[in-house]
Amino acid sequence: MRAPQEVAVVGAGLVGCLTACFLARRGYQVTLYERRSDPRSATAERGRSINLALSERGLDALRRVGLDEAVMKAALPMPGRMMHAPDGTLSFQPYSADGQRAINSISRSELNRTMLEGALALPGVRARFEHRLTGLDVDSGLMDFDTPDGPVQRSAQIVLAADGAYSAVRGRLQFLPGFDFSQDFLDYGYKELTIPARDGEFALDPGALHIWPRGQAMMIALPNPDRSFTCTLFWPKSGPGSFDELDTAERFEEFFAANYADARALMPDLADDYTHNPIGHLVTMRAYPWHARGADAVVGLLGDAAHAVVPFYGQGANCGFEDCVELDRCLEETGDDFPEALALYGSRRKEHADTIAELALENFVEMRDKVASRSFLLQKRIEHGLERLLPGRYVSRYELVSFSTVPYAEVQRRITRQRRAVVAVALGALAAVGVTAGLLRRR
Amino acid sequence: MRAPQEVAVVGAGLVGCLTACFLARRGYQVTLYERRSDPRSATAERGRSINLALSERGLDALRRVGLDEAVMKAALPMPGRMMHAPDGTLSFQPYSADGQRAINSISRSELNRTMLEGALALPGVRARFEHRLTGLDVDSGLMDFDTPDGPVQRSAQIVLAADGAYSAVRGRLQFLPGFDFSQDFLDYGYKELTIPARDGEFALDPGALHIWPRGQAMMIALPNPDRSFTCTLFWPKSGPGSFDELDTAERFEEFFAANYADARALMPDLADDYTHNPIGHLVTMRAYPWHARGADAVVGLLGDAAHAVVPFYGQGANCGFEDCVELDRCLEETGDDFPEALALYGSRRKEHADTIAELALENFVEMRDKVASRSFLLQKRIEHGLERLLPGRYVSRYELVSFSTVPYAEVQRRITRQRRAVVAVALGALAAVGVTAGLLRRR
Numbered sequence: 001m002r003a004p005q006e007v008a009v010v011g012a013g014l015v016g017c018l019t020a021c022f023l024a025r026r027g028y029q030v031t032l033y034e035r036r037s038d039p040r041s042a043t044a045e046r047g048r049s050i051n052l053a054l055s056e057r058g059l060d061a062l063r064r065v066g067l068d069e070a071v072m073k074a075a076l077p078m079p080g081r082m083m084h085a086p087d088g089t090l091s092f093q094p095y096s097a098d099g100q101r102a103i104n105s106i107s108r109s110e111l112n113r114t115m116l117e118g119a120l121a122l123p124g125v126r127a128r129f130e131h132r133l134t135g136l137d138v139d140s141g142l143m144d145f146d147t148p149d150g151p152v153q154r155s156a157q158i159v160l161a162a163d164g165a166y167s168a169v170r171g172r173l174q175f176l177p178g179f180d181f182s183q184d185f186l187d188y189g190y191k192e193l194t195i196p197a198r199d200g201e202f203a204l205d206p207g208a209l210h211i212w213p214r215g216q217a218m219m220i221a222l223p224n225p226d227r228s229f230t231c232t233l234f235w236p237k238s239g240p241g242s243f244d245e246l247d248t249a250e251r252f253e254e255f256f257a258a259n260y261a262d263a264r265a266l267m268p269d270l271a272d273d274y275t276h277n278p279i280g281h282l283v284t285m286r287a288y289p290w291h292a293r294g295a296d297a298v299v300g301l302l303g304d305a306a307h308a309v310v311p312f313y314g315q316g317a318n319c320g321f322e323d324c325v326e327l328d329r330c331l332e333e334t335g336d337d338f339p340e341a342l343a344l345y346g347s348r349r350k351e352h353a354d355t356i357a358e359l360a361l362e363n364f365v366e367m368r369d370k371v372a373s374r375s376f377l378l379q380k381r382i383e384h385g386l387e388r389l390l391p392g393r394y395v396s397r398y399e400l401v402s403f404s405t406v407p408y409a410e411v412q413r414r415i416t417r418q419r420r421a422v423v424a425v426a427l428g429a430l431a432a433v434g435v436t437a438g439l440l441r442r443r
Numbered sequence: 444m445r446a447p448q449e450v451a452v453v454g455a456g457l458v459g460c461l462t463a464c465f466l467a468r469r470g471y472q473v474t475l476y477e478r479r480s481d482p483r484s485a486t487a488e489r490g491r492s493i494n495l496a497l498s499e500r501g502l503d504a505l506r507r508v509g510l511d512e513a514v515m516k517a518a519l520p521m522p523g524r525m526m527h528a529p530d531g532t533l534s535f536q537p538y539s540a541d542g543q544r545a546i547n548s549i550s551r552s553e554l555n556r557t558m559l560e561g562a563l564a565l566p567g568v569r570a571r572f573e574h575r576l577t578g579l580d581v582d583s584g585l586m587d588f589d590t591p592d593g594p595v596q597r598s599a600q601i602v603l604a605a606d607g608a609y610s611a612v613r614g615r616l617q618f619l620p621g622f623d624f625s626q627d628f629l630d631y632g633y634k635e636l637t638i639p640a641r642d643g644e645f646a647l648d649p650g651a652l653h654i655w656p657r658g659q660a661m662m663i664a665l666p667n668p669d670r671s672f673t674c675t676l677f678w679p680k681s682g683p684g685s686f687d688e689l690d691t692a693e694r695f696e697e698f699f700a701a702n703y704a705d706a707r708a709l710m711p712d713l714a715d716d717y718t719h720n721p722i723g724h725l726v727t728m729r730a731y732p733w734h735a736r737g738a739d740a741v742v743g744l745l746g747d748a749a750h751a752v753v754p755f756y757g758q759g760a761n762c763g764f765e766d767c768v769e770l771d772r773c774l775e776e777t778g779d780d781f782p783e784a785l786a787l788y789g790s791r792r793k794e795h796a797d798t799i800a801e802l803a804l805e806n807f808v809e810m811r812d813k814v815a816s817r818s819f820l821l822q823k824r825i826e827h828g829l830e831r832l833l834p835g836r837y838v839s840r841y842e843l844v845s846f847s848t849v850p851y852a853e854v855q856r857r858i859t860r861q862r863r864a865v866v867a868v869a870l871g872a873l874a875a876v877g878v879t880a881g882l883l884r885r886r
Contacts (some may be wrong), residue, residue: 176626181626182624182626
């Protein structure tokens with residue numbers, strides 16, 4: 001029997017905790033190092049992405065480590081989008097052809113706590129909080145941390161980074177020759193606002209992801225178990241109707257009331273939220289390779305540390321969870337040869353991460369602009385019609401992304417094939433009509 | 444009269460020195476901070492890009508600060524390419540239609556010394572060597588340096604970074620939200636080799652840039668004033684015929700002798716060069732914006748720090764020199780409003796830097812592969828024929844890049860227009876031939 005190896009996982013967020021679960025089940029000793037304080041005692045930070053949409057990919061990963069039921073207890077299913085027109089008119093679009101499938105609104109902090117508890121309940125897993133990584137030697141696996149008790153050094157032959165979009169570990173790998181990296185910011189910022197419960201009830205339908213599409217800007221809202229909604233405003237950073245322009249509480253409130261009137265009426269704390277919540281940034285980060293091999297250690301990247309995406313497809317966490325599943329599969333296939341498994345994992349996952357990064361950028365345009373148009377609604381109706389007509393053979397991209405575990409790049413290839421087939425059938429039908437008309441005329 | 448402002452220029456390489464020259468002429472106090480020791484006393488580093496091709500853009504910039512003559516004293520003009528076939532056959536391609544225009548082989552260290560001396564001869568310019576930047580606060584302009592005498596702090600309200608592809612200053616800006624950045628490595632490495640003088644004479648024609656195109660790999664050689672040639676081998680990092688595969692002196696020498704036979708015969712020190720010279724990396728770095736504004740300071744990027752390109756168009760230094768010219772122009776236009784001038788400079792230069800980055804990547808394929816083909820040689824001959832036929836109206840891309848100061852993106856647009864016109868004329872000519880043939884047949 002192989003001696004259990006020690007693995008350091010940097011970051012005890014969602015992906016770090018799931019990584020620990022998978023590794024513990026393979027018999028590894030895992031230490032989670034986390035920059036923040038213990039989330040089981042601390043309160044959530046204000047103004048940071050408070051809830052997220054968990055869908056099939058994430059659930060599939062959680063099922064494999066037996067955490068799906070615990071997580072889903074606090075989930076609020078959203079089977080479709082509810083669009084809010086400027087005049088307050090509502091229109092609902094189901095996400096699936098049968099209207100039954102849903103993505104799930106989950107509190108990020110709640111999810112993190114559940115997953116951390118799940119990880120720490122497994123033999124061999126421990127966590128060190130308030131450990132901020134300040135140095136990493138890829139050759140030796142030596143890590144420097146700043147802690148409340150001063151700097152400490154720890155080492156591990158296997159270091160896995162799940163420390164998010166601004167990963168300190170990836171920051172170190174960036175200095176290695178041959179390490180490709182990019183960070184691309186959108187010219188948009190985001191700010192979180194709240195629609196509190198009204199008389200103890202949800203102020204909007206909790207069975208939907210709410211969208212206020214406004215062309216170059218938008219707001220979304222997801223329900224919380226306490227019957228409030230967390231709203232996120234996505235606005236340009238500069239130019240007309242931007243955070244730069246609307247830089248006082250008065251200007252902001254006036255513009256907001258004019259463009260999001262129905263929401264404004266539900267936000268008693270708007271001025272306070274505006275003043276206290278920071279403007280967040282939207283970035284796509286790409287890196288490759290996702291591992292680095294030193295003389296005596298190997299370092300790997302998972303989740304946002306390897307591929308941060310913008311939030312518009314609701315796939316950031318789901319995609320990160322898939323990384324953990326794939327790494328586990330590669331460890332199985334390579335007989336737990338970590339360097340080999342990490343290389344294989346990166347080579348398999350990279351195209352899928354690149355695909356969802358592109359889809360997430362495209363979906364921003366769809367959400368803020370297209371969903372409000374009639375032709376888009378018609379297209380969605382035709383799509384769902386085709387899905388019902390050809391069950392399992394014609395499936396929309398949204399459904400394949402959100403309600404299946406078909407790898408993202410495979411989804412894209414399948415969508416391309418489907419569209420070609422539909423065009424061919426349509427042209428064939430037109431030709432048939434033409435021939436029939438010709439025959440009729442000859443009579 | 445405005446009080447002379449203090450500017451810190453990080454990096455006393457080619458672009459840093461030229462920046463200092465331009466600023467001193469505008470009346471600024473300039474301090475150059477350089478990581479390396481004083482190049483006027485030190486010997487050049489071994490195995491680093493020892494010479495470069497200076498062309499019109501670089502010369503134009505040097506003329507503006509009166510350094511062109513001093514620099515050109517040590518230049519060796521190369522009016523064309525000399526291709527070395529595997530069997531040793533030579534073929535020469537002039538770079539210009541008239542065969543007279545030349546790019547210039549210049550020693551990088553010699554050029555650096557001349558430019559540093561030129562900068563330090565101007566009033567208000569001073570240099571601090573062995574100052575390695577370890578920290579920068581964009582708000583205050585406070586800089587931390589490691590020096591042989593321990594750490595020191597300096598500050599300046601204007602900090603300009605000309606510290607190269609691996610810029611420490613840009614490394615700090617990368618943590619600012621909204622700062623886009625990418626680094627993309629080629630799967631190729633490079634190694635420098637030497638063809639020494641033979642009986643006191645050049646062993647190859649010094650009036651050419653020599654190329655050994657070998658499909659997936661190549662070697663180039665540029666002449667030096669001491670009658671040696673500096674050769675640079677561009678090989679894949681892994682796979683057949685790669686640095687990885689040919690990792691012992693024996694394997695390397697055997698492969699080299701088989702594929703570069705004529706050069707091998709001129710390299711008595713091949714084994715020594717192979718063993719001692721490191722394998723360099725080829726990277727394209729993109730960043731934007733090229734400046735950052737703090738509360739009390741502004742930081743700007745110039746040259747490789749803003750846009751490192753691969754060396755295959757011989758434009759890295761030339762492009763960096765153009766940055767200095769543009770920044771000077773923007774200072775003039777804005778009445779020396781540094782933050783405004785830096786914003787304007789970046790917005791104007793970015794597309795040109797992106798264009799030359801792409802052209803340099805494309806030219807690698809041309810140099811290692813296409814130059815050896817007959818159809819490419821024919822195309823070049825037709826191109827030069829058109830240039831002689833339509834002087835000043837049809838100009839090849841290579842000439843516009845190397846022998847003009849037409850901005851790079853403008854070159855690309857002009858080439859597109861030219862190609863369209865040639866295709867239209869050719870189609871017109873074909874049509875005319877067809878009509879004429881038809882008329883003749885009717886008679």
